Amino acid sequence: MKSVITIAKRELTGYFASPVAFVFIVIFLMLSGFFSFMVSGFFERGQASLESFFAWHPWLYLFLVPAVGMRMWSEERRLGTLELLLTMPVTPWQAILGKFIAAWAVVALALGLTFPMWLTVNYLGNPDHGVILAGYLGSFLMGGAYLAITAMTSAMTRNQVVAFIVSVVLSLFLILAGYPPVTNMLVHWASPSLVDGIAAFSVMTHFESIQKGVLDSRDILYFLSVIVFSLFTTGVIVRTHRAG
């Protein structure tokens, strides 16, 4: 556990030594503000809820989270430090966890800095704090899921751009599988049960249900399984594909 913390600390210094964390946080804050106020008409809706704010998160994360995570393993490969890291007395799992936790902390920090939104709705009316808290939890878990996918693609290549593109595509697939415009179209081609089955794999389905304030263990389990599965695959890739 100590090594996990040591590695996470190093990663965090890395994020803040380069502009990565700063740029991610600022852009996330700006875009989430822009979309909820300008595009969704946050004030015009006259509701004391953060629904319009959270609704944009799957799409914002789609590009921003891979941008944060793409360096996770690619950079180690490119610099050759992977050889250093894996010949230290640490297990690949400790390294994978340490890196993942650090990147997730950056996402959490960005999310935490949106607290003025919460203050605003408080000012506007009497929001359901449970629902908002659930929204934050869902968003945090979803960010973690995207990030784990990015960790996986980042482990495959020394090229950060490739890692970025592949994770955007994979994440996009996870969104679209349960995105209403797509599912509505799919119903014409496949049986409704198949469409539902596919949608069950989508982050949209689970994120929306958490956002409604219903903390269903299946939704939480979904995100955790995406994270565990992706990190497990990361481990397999790191172990089998070390040199080169």
Place this chain on the structure above:
Amino acid sequence: MIQVRNLKKTFGPKVAVSGVSFKVEKGEVLGFLGPNGAGKSTTMRMITGFIPPTDGEAIIGGFNIVEHPIEAKRLMGYLPENAPSYADMTVLGFLSFTAELRGLSGAAQKKAVERVVEMCFLENVLHQSVETLSKGYRHRTCFAQSIIHDPEVLILDEPTDGLDPNQKHEVRTLIRKMGETKAIIFSTHILEEVEAVCSRAIIIDRGSIVANGTPAELKRRSAQAGAITLRLGSGSAKAVAAKLDALSGVEHTMILSETPLAVRAFPRKQTASDDLARAISEIAMKEQWSILELHTEEGRLDEVFRTITLPDTKVSGKETK
């Protein structure tokens, strides 16, 4: 301390290392020689646990690197080829990080960092970020990382690569000194380095060990080892060579140059070179040659290296009978 048994690595159809075995004890510095692509780095990567061997095993201080990687890695320091380090960290940050991963904390960590900073002359760049360092400093930073926990086993892949002559000298001195108490393997393609630092050397070519011995033993395998070189102030080289050829102990002679006169005589048996030297000095006295130099060739490592790593184009037949 280090025991390597029949280590093998294939990348797809390509055999990078084919069955390498050797042992290194504490107090030994083993030089790993070989042309580029011979498999030196691949062997080291298997010993340090970066890549798993296709076959065979490496045992570090009793721990098999595949079965007990953590215990084995604790005993080892490793400087990978090209000395990688985290570009975005400062030298101090990087060394503290590696010390922490090695389980050092608090005062012990501070002391360890101070020790290697002094040993590797890094005081001036302590707070500079690694990416802004010159190659020599970057190399020494990574080298410092490898000895931060004062390991019993040290694996160095081309530790003097990219250093200037002064830095090379410092690093060699350091390796030799540490070799008194540690088991060290280092790879190089600089032959003089092997003579300066190693207690033993292995020559590896196309994935296999082709020679293993002390630098002196290896040099003796050279064609000119044991030959007597004679340099005279005056006289005719041809006549001198003819005189030497007439000696019973001489196999053949070779004229190195006419003016200044230099002739080399090869003994029939390498072990008989002292007798030959005696015989030559007797003739010289009798003939009243003015001797500028008379010495026994130790043999040259680069010649040995060339002959055994390129068996198809063996250099021979230059000598004149």
